[in-house]
Amino acid sequence: MRTRHPHTARRPRRLACRAGAALALALAAGAGSAAPAPPADARTVSVPLRLETPLLQHLLETQLFTGPAGTHDLFDPGESCSQLTLSEPLLTPKTAELGLIAALEARLGVGAGGACTTLLRWQGRLDLAGTPVIREAGTAIGFEPARTRLLDSNGEPLAADHRLQQLAEAGAAAFFADYSIDLRPQLAAMKALLPDVLPRQSRAQIDALLDSLRLTALQVDGDGIGADVRFTVEPAGAPAAPAAALSDAELERWQARWQQMDALLVLAVKHYASATHLQALREALLEVLIESRYRLEDMLEATAAGAADPVRTWFLDSWRALAPVLRRIALEQPGEEPLLLFSALAAADALAALDELGPGIGLDISADGLRRLARLLGGEDGDGLLRYTGELDPALEALFRESLFPERGRAPPAAGWRLDLSPFPRAIAAPADRLNRWAPQRDDLAEYLPQVAALLETAIRDALGDRDLSPAHRELFRHLVLATAWQESCWRHYVVSDDRKLVPLRSGTGDVGLMQVNERVWRGFYDQQRLRWDIGYNGTAGTEVLLDYLLRHAIRKGEDRHPGGIDNLARASYSAYNGGPSRLSRYRDAGASAYGRKVDRAFWDKYRQVAAGNELAVSRCLGGNLSGRAEGGAAAAGGGAPAAFTLQLGAFSTRSAAQRFISDNGLQEQAWLQRQVSGGAERYLVLYGRYATRAAGEAARGGLSGLEAWLRPLEAGAGDGGG
Numbered sequence: 001m002r003t004r005h006p007h008t009a010r011r012p013r014r015l016a017c018r019a020g021a022a023l024a025l026a027l028a029a030g031a032g033s034a035a036p037a038p039p040a041d042a043r044t045v046s047v048p049l050r051l052e053t054p055l056l057q058h059l060l061e062t063q064l065f066t067g068p069a070g071t072h073d074l075f076d077p078g079e080s081c082s083q084l085t086l087s088e089p090l091l092t093p094k095t096a097e098l099g100l101i102a103a104l105e106a107r108l109g110v111g112a113g114g115a116c117t118t119l120l121r122w123q124g125r126l127d128l129a130g131t132p133v134i135r136e137a138g139t140a141i142g143f144e145p146a147r148t149r150l151l152d153s154n155g156e157p158l159a160a161d162h163r164l165q166q167l168a169e170a171g172a173a174a175f176f177a178d179y180s181i182d183l184r185p186q187l188a189a190m191k192a193l194l195p196d197v198l199p200r201q202s203r204a205q206i207d208a209l210l211d212s213l214r215l216t217a218l219q220v221d222g223d224g225i226g227a228d229v230r231f232t233v234e235p236a237g238a239p240a241a242p243a244a245a246l247s248d249a250e251l252e253r254w255q256a257r258w259q260q261m262d263a264l265l266v267l268a269v270k271h272y273a274s275a276t277h278l279q280a281l282r283e284a285l286l287e288v289l290i291e292s293r294y295r296l297e298d299m300l301e302a303t304a305a306g307a308a309d310p311v312r313t314w315f316l317d318s319w320r321a322l323a324p325v326l327r328r329i330a331l332e333q334p335g336e337e338p339l340l341l342f343s344a345l346a347a348a349d350a351l352a353a354l355d356e357l358g359p360g361i362g363l364d365i366s367a368d369g370l371r372r373l374a375r376l377l378g379g380e381d382g383d384g385l386l387r388y389t390g391e392l393d394p395a396l397e398a399l400f401r402e403s404l405f406p407e408r409g410r411a412p413p414a415a416g417w418r419l420d421l422s423p424f425p426r427a428i429a430a431p432a433d434r435l436n437r438w439a440p441q442r443d444d445l446a447e448y449l450p451q452v453a454a455l456l457e458t459a460i461r462d463a464l465g466d467r468d469l470s471p472a473h474r475e476l477f478r479h480l481v482l483a484t485a486w487q488e489s490c491w492r493h494y495v496v497s498d499d500r501k502l503v504p505l506r507s508g509t510g511d512v513g514l515m516q517v518n519e520r521v522w523r524g525f526y527d528q529q530r531l532r533w534d535i536g537y538n539g540t541a542g543t544e545v546l547l548d549y550l551l552r553h554a555i556r557k558g559e560d561r562h563p564g565g566i567d568n569l570a571r572a573s574y575s576a577y578n579g580g581p582s583r584l585s586r587y588r589d590a591g592a593s594a595y596g597r598k599v600d601r602a603f604w605d606k607y608r609q610v611a612a613g614n615e616l617a618v619s620r621c622l623g624g625n626l627s628g629r630a631e632g633g634a635a636a637a638g639g640g641a642p643a644a645f646t647l648q649l650g651a652f653s654t655r656s657a658a659q660r661f662i663s664d665n666g667l668q669e670q671a672w673l674q675r676q677v678s679g680g681a682e683r684y685l686v687l688y689g690r691y692a693t694r695a696a697g698e699a700a701r702g703g704l705s706g707l708e709a710w711l712r713p714l715e716a717g718a719g720d721g722g723g
Helices: 021-026 053-063 163-178 184-197 203-212 248-273 279-304 311-330 337-355 367-378 394-404 442-464 471-489 528-533 535-555 567-579 594-611 615-622 655-664 694-702
Strands: 043-052 083-094 097-112 115-135 140-151 214-221 224-233 494-496 502-504 645-652 671-678 681-691 710-713
Touching (some): 043 053, 053 224, 115 214, 140 163, 184 367, 203 224, 394 535, 442 535, 442 615, 471 594
Antiparallel strands (some): 043 224, 097 115
């Protein structure tokens, strides 16, 4: 039998805490070792790092307080007859020190003849404080005891010469020896990553960078532990002279790179979403991804226009936006998982720090670097994890739909027609296959437009379902969808190409079909092939996106509380549909771009016409002459009721002056000229719109801000008599 010593502290051990790769990168060389003098042209970077209190508390509990009922013994029970058992720990960071308050059960004993005799039992609280220090040549953060007090049930400290107080001081040294964050496992990962993202740096330059890393200004405040990381980096070798324009091979590589960046963001969102059950955090991840996709569209457009490649900045900005959400999710995880989940995020932080040095450093977020980051999230198959396709991604689809339809939890409704749900007579409900073969011409608008309207009505009704929305909000959503389809496509899904083929309507930025759903923004959420070749599926997708912007953004953020009232909800939802969630208030933002303001004004005009019962005015942008509601059988001119009113905007003595007025005010879509001759003199009236009712005309007049408009009867055969 072993002889037991009165009190033997645990043998110090280092916890294998896998801190983020950026922090590991910062600690590569340690604070105490001497570094060689950097070259004269080397640059110094200082990056702030944080180990926040919730993370420190989590690590403390999961790595040390692992005994029965969450306890921690300060001495080895097999080696000591005296024991101090801690429970209910609470970290209390303060200026310059990390404090800990814990419940304490103490047993003071002596050993003789291989047995222990208990002399004293005591209960109270242990009040510890430690000062953070850098250990193990800069590869670990540890703590030196700064204060040790035993507090009785009244909060009064025991005397300094009390036997238990002396035992507690020995136990504090053991505790702080155990509470050490080992960062060595991350160094190898960062050393492997750096060559992949600094291809113009020589091996010697990369080694010098690693050797220069220093952690400085280690401190504690009320939020946790902070430090500054300083390192030096030498300028890279000169890059190859750029060509005047990208070759086909270079363009292909550039496209593959941004696609892999997007795929990595998707991987991160799915990975972290699967790690939390909190719907608010899952929705936050979803919003960051969707917003980043809209901004990617901006970046690609800027690049196409000849600007310097901004995609790397977009990628790093997207990771910065993810950071707060990822940190909150990481703290929900058991054991060392929080630090494992921080690894990819911290590696991206290191890339951002290098990026701030400018082009001279030669940072290139290459395919190899992206694959290495992907492996930090999802295992070894970096290429498979970063596959970029237009297929439906079940995980992304579920993430979007659980947010939009929490009460359903089912797959998207099948695209196409459900005649039993349609409020329109079956005789006029066009089968989906007919609409999927139809590029409308002016002569068949009276038949085509009511059928598209019926398709959209079905999508609206299916999206709303039994949702608890007021009648006013339901009607507003109907107007929003119809006006958006008008704004985006003039209710078309197909057009005839130059080589006489039926093709989906597409924009130069990847918007497709009836609702002009952007394929890159909504990649994975919807199937790209069906968005292109199924008008019903496209209509459903756009309707669902609009409903998401209405419910989770416009209503939730109180856009209707601004001047303009409830109609603001529609205007805000469309601004977000067109520009992304961050553009929700663009319609009322005086600082918005001229293009954004123009787009929002055009939508507002269409929305008010739809709200006034004149959705068939969409025919104007297709060369037609319909008005009124899209209901009943095939629409006649005027939508079943003859157009009776129009708006007169001016009268001019020459045709050229009238046409210039139309052009200057952007009225080409709905304005036309009517020639009149009186007393040998001719004049040209500028007329705008055709309306079945006076109310519809008055509503349209309200949308013509800055123009004087006179509502007048529409004369039979009104038009430009001059041809």
